Amino acid sequence: MDGHENEQHRAGDETSSEHGRARRFPAWRPGHRLRRLGVVLAVFAVTLGGILVGTYAGGHVGTDIGPFRAELRLSPSLSGGTTVDIPPLGALLLDSHDGPAYLTVEVGSLDQGRTEALIGDPASISRASQSAVQDVRDGVMRLGLRTLASVVLATLLLAALVFRDVRRTAWAGGLALVVTAGSLGAAASTLRPQAIEEPRYEGLLVNAPAIVGDARRIANDYTKYAEQLQRLVGNVSKLYTTVSALPVLQPSPGTTRVLHVSDIHLNPTGWQLIRTVVEQFGIDVVIDTGDMTDWGSEPEASFVGSIGLLKKPYVFIRGNHDSPRTAAAVAQQPNAIVLNNSITTVGGLTIAGIGDPRFTPDKETSPAGSGLTSTVADQVIGVGEKLAATIEKSPRKVDIALVHDPASAGPLSGACPLVLSGHTHNRQVSKLPQVEDEQPTTLMVQGSTGGAGLRGLEGEKPTPLTMTVLYFDEQKLLQAYDDITVGGTGQSQVNLERHVIRDPAKGDEVPVTPTPTRGPSESPSPGTTTLSPTPTS
Template sequence: MDDHENEQHRAGDTTPPETGPARRWTAWRPGHRLRRVGVVLALLAVTLGGIVVGTYAGGHVGTDIGPFRAELKLSPSLTGGTTVDIPPLGALLLDSHDGPAYLTVEVGALDQGRTEALIDDPASISRASQSAVEDVRAGVMRLGLKTLASAVLATLLLAALVFRDVRRTAWAGGLALVVTAGSLGLGAATLRPQAIEEPRYEGLLVNAPAIVGDARRIANDYTKYAEQLQRLVGNVSKLYTTVSALPVVQPSPGTTRVLHVSDMHLNPTGWQLIRTVVEQFGIDVVIDTGDITDWGSEPEASFVGSIGLLKKPYVFIRGNHDSPRTAAAVAQQPNAIVLNNSVTTVGGLTIAGIGDPRFTPDKETSPAGSGLTSAVADQVIGAGEQLATTVGKSPRKVDVALVHDPASAGPLSGLAPLVLSGHTHSRQVSKLPQAPGKQPTTLMVEGSTGGAGLRGLEGEKPTPLTMTVLYFDQQKLLQAYDEITVGGTGQSQVNLERHVIRDPAKGDQVPVTPTPTRGPSESPSPSSSATSPSPTTTG
């Protein structure tokens, strides 16, 4: 007997139970229909809830894309699409597919081991770029399978708790399988690879069109540059090997070798060049006179992680593109020293430095090399005066003073024999006006070690990458310096010019016979040759 018959029997009702059409009507009377509709709605709600919970809980996987560790995530969505987070530049929003699944790709920090392997073997950069697409495809496949399994499992658990019925739990699990697989299939079926050509920007990338102009041309140039990077590094190594045979480049055992870099502007290529020069030239200390980043934002802080790979003392001052959080990120590196109106001793050299008093990353408000307004000039010169006071009070004689903008160097005349700066993206060596009875002071302005970053691609001729190796004798006086210049994006020319100072007090130099050098290729060519010309007199 069914429930209705049992109730009649317990009540003493001897009326025969309904049969045939009457019974079917009883089964489908309005109350029963509402109950069945409620069960179906509850089943759908539990299934959708389980899918959402399972997707958020398990819809993510980690994968390696080249030297990067990336996190792939799926989340429910009404419209579909993809977000690619690329620190420190920001994010790309792509209309990549339809359907109720949204993909997020978060590119994490560099893996130290894989990064070192890429630096040690430049050819692996090409292999990594070729495998990147396959890495992403494999990661997305694993993500889809994991999301499917997680959604079904979460739905089964939720249905078992709600219904406590095996049949309804199985229905919920099967429905979750169909809905999740169908959503993923819809995304795959509506995939639009061409969406990568028309992204929307977020974060720092919003400023990209205004900063760099034609993005496609720059992308093509940068690809060309990456292809020639191995040749560039080889040229630098060959240059040092050849030039080191000259009598003037045999540094004495007590020589301190300092590498001066400046204005990296987020160009990752600069790090590989720095690493090569540090190793090939036996650098003792690296000095960075600022603008290591472009906008001083928190995502850009990850760029400074390569400092630790150098394994040499790294002395840094802020530029006008570096924020306090940039300086803090540099200070966290195990080998870094950040100076801000302070003095330190590294490698036997006493170094004083102060950061740029401005924070003006916007190109429109502070173009490199632009003239200074009266208020800004007072601010910049005031920074030099602050450092001059600190140098004057230092118990130890300061050998090198650091400022970002050469306009800050004037007050340091006579207080230190050498002042290093950057900011203008143009290399220059000159003497500061000498006060009577004061020691002469040389001002060395570095170009851009990062080729001015993306900004360096704006002109017809890319900005070259520059850095300078400084040689200090046992008395910590500058005796010689090598100016290294690497052709900008798309170029592979490398030049090294050596300048040898005989008497720092007079600025005299030893004449050197020009010695031709050749890059790693057996025959010289306009794109892969370099020369070591006769030294020019330091002004």
């Protein structure tokens, strides 16, 4: 019995020893290995979910890039790269880096104050081009840190809800930190800055290289252009001082002074010139015959903010480069009036106007109606007919009619004494064909107050900035007008040509051209002129 008991006792000890080993080394049990593998996979899955949620929820940041407000966004990607969205014009696609992160830059509103500051200080244009790279770097750094923090926080919250275990939650958060930081580091290590020189275009921007031309050359020309214009715009006050003393015109107290501008095309220098003329010439009303913008996009809509600074009534009609969004932005200005087959009375003048029937930001349009297809010609002439019908029904005599394209002016012959237009970037004054017994109608086509925008710098000489001051007597008849021209690079001067209407009924006029000379006691800086009147006929 003793031997049998001893054998049982030894067997029991061995069994107990095996149970002890099983308790001490649970990983050797197949079921436990599967359970641990499931926990590891669950931690990975939760981490992946936290990375996705955190990236999409917090992987975005707003930043200033030059005069623009932009939003930067990160998203997971296998191939990497960057998209620069410029809604609604299209996008630029850059092969900037390899995965696993994709950067999207959405260009937003244009800040009017910063834009004008660039033009007001030509040296700041160069500084802005240099700081733009740093602006992007700073924005991307903030975006990376924000994304990292958002991913870790989202993963911790998700893991805490799923596992309800501090250890596993900490493992998930640490893993998310390592994976996200490693992904961002991998993308940064493959960065290719030269990719910005070889973008792919989408949308309307496909035409951008042909439209803009050599961007570097334009940037260099614009720097010289802005430096000279800065001096020239300030000299408009000297023009007024001299011209106001001309004996050929003594505006009476009842004279209404109207400034006609057109085709500003996003040139902030045009606004500087407008403000200077409004102040120096005592303008009562500003009339704009369209094409304030280039593409009619949402970022461009903020460009109209300078209208409110004029503190004068601003009458506007839409051009073929202005979208309904542009017109709506103008209408929101406190001193602006947008006409679209409608009539208003401002400063004692009754003004009728209608917007261009086309919206052609891709610039596929012909000037002055030449070469227009029959369909487009019908549209352009048709708006003139509509406005003529509206004027005919008006209980008040209309003094001025506004159309964007001079091809729309034909049907307005006899409807009113004066039609103002733009579109062609070429200043012209002519008489519309007159039907017997109808009043004569003068058509005044304005040049480009914005020097045709950036496109004006593509030629050998930039397109000059032009505008006209119109003088109306107490009967609201045109008695004189001053054509103001500000030259560009190679044309460092400001010219003013005064035309006096001798007989408003016949439209006879005599031009009086002030001739630029150097003042007797002045040594003007380069580009500065003073004027002495020299009547010509």
